Amino acid sequence: MPPLPESARATQSVTPSLCPNCADPLDADDRYCGSCGLDVTAPPPAAAAPSAPEPSGGADADGQGPATDAFVLAPPKPARAPATDDGGTLALGVVLPGARPADPREEPQVPDGPVCVACGLGGVDDDGYCEHCGHAQPRQRDHQEQELEGVAAVSDRGLRHHRNEDAFAVATASLPDGTPAVAAVVCDGVSTAYRPDDASAAASAAGRASLLAALERGTPAEDAMRAALMSAFEAVTALAAEEEPPGGVPHHNAPACTCVSAVVTGPVFTVGWIGDSRAYWIPDDRTLPAARLTEDDSWAARMVAAGLMSEAEAYADERAHAITGWLGADAVEVDPHVAAFQPEGPGVIVVCTDGLWNYAESPAEMAEAIPVDARSRPLHSARTLLGVALDGGGHDNVTVAVLPFPATVSRAGFPPA
Incomplete structure (x- = not known):
């Protein structure tokens, strides 16, 4: 086969191993950077020719108007874009390399579906990228x-x-005797496993x-908690069964996560x-010691x-x-604590x-x-703890639930004593 002409070879692109804009790792088949949205298959912009010193007064060499640069470089990627109302992120004022600037003479076309949060012009494809500028769109789970x-x-x-692989669920219920029950379940997807977010x-x-159903039936809290953890294990195991190839050979890297849960029932929590x-x-009395449970x-x-070894x-x-214990089809043993x-x-x-x-490991540091x-402001407290993790570096997904004790929910329509 004869070699390709120079013009044809110039149009071929190879996906780099790192994003040229933000240096995030890329897979061989990536078209856009999952972090900043750059079209990594586009050829790099041509280097600008050195320009002559600008004459005084800002005119060009012919004295006809202001001098301009050959092209404008995108500003550096912010460490983290500001949050939007829906918990996503919005890149403000960032011009992505390779993006086509809008022509003011063109009548803008309104997309049928969601509109890009970065450029406000393009629609969003099935993979979550803008069809106009290529910017990755915020995921619903980025912040909840x-x-x-x-x-x-x-x-x-x-x-x-690049995504949130944690999840949580909170709920309130009533025991058969009318006692309120308040619960939180927090799970952390194992990043090295398949589909950790799912x-x-x-x-x-x-x-x-499972926890709420058992409590409402009158099941003791400890038994209800143990059954809830096993139900969570079964739900994660079922994900692996969905992905089994023909012949029933199981995944060697099945979906997996960890789980911790707490429920307040009257004078006891489990x-x-x-x-x-x-x-x-x-x-509440900070002169008393905090404890890891x-x-x-x-x-x-x-x-x-x-x-x-020492701790x-x-x-x-x-x-x-x-980890030596987790929820998943390939767990060696499942032993709820x-x-x-x-x-x-x-x-x-x-x-x-x-x-x-990781940023407040000891009970004293958490306190x-x-x-x-x-106790009176649990959401504010959860947000504050999130801020501690982000200020510390935010190297991992962060999920935290705060449950006041005794429960601050009303009983039979009256405030708690």
Whole structure:
């Protein structure tokens, strides 16, 4: 086959391994950067020829008008674009390389569906990119918040991940005797597994549904929590079955996540978990000690439990966060941990993924990070803890739920005593 002419070879493009605009990693078949939306298949702009010094007065060489540059470089990508009302991100004033500038003489065409949040002109394709400028559109799960009477939760993509693989579910219910129950389920998708975002979403939804149904039937809270964790496990396992190829050969990297849940029922609260997502107790009286309520299913925790390393040594090791328990079809064993607590005074339960506790690991650090009025302002407190993680670097997705204790929901229509 004869070689391609120079003109044909010039039009061929090869996807680089890193985005030329923001340096995020790229896959070989990527057309757009998933972080900044740059069309990575477009040829780089031609280098501008050096221009002569501008004559005084700003005129060009012929004295006919102001001198201009050959092209305008896009401003550097912001560390994080400002949040929109729907929890996504909006890049303001960023001109992406390769984007076609709007011609004021053209009548703008209104897309039939969603409009790009960056340029406001193009429609959005099925992959979530603008058909005009190529900008990646915000995902609904990039930032989510929910507040019910007696519980609030916040989940955020963080500053380094290209999507949010965490999920949460909060709910209130009533026990058969009329006692209010308030619950939160927080799940962290295992990033190295297949479909981690779907795994966390399935687990949180299934865990919430099972927990509420059991409590409303009068099932003791500890038994209801254990059953909820197993329901979450079954929901994640079912995702792997959806993806089995012909012949029934299972996935070797099945969807997986961790899970931690808490439910307040009268004078007692119950915590259940599998994995390394955690729960903390923070008393209103900050002269009293805070406490970590869970033990990680992780390599570091096993080293400490076996007496082979101190906690400081174990968590400083690069293997510290390797989990030994999770929800998923390829889990070696599924052993739900459940514990009940009856504090003497009021406070809050903080339920979170490691995207938060990496920045406030000890109970004392968590107590210092959360506002002193956390019990009366759970959503504000959850947002504050998210800010602690983002200010610390936001290297992971962040999800946190705050449950006041005793529950601040009304009983039989009356405020709690």
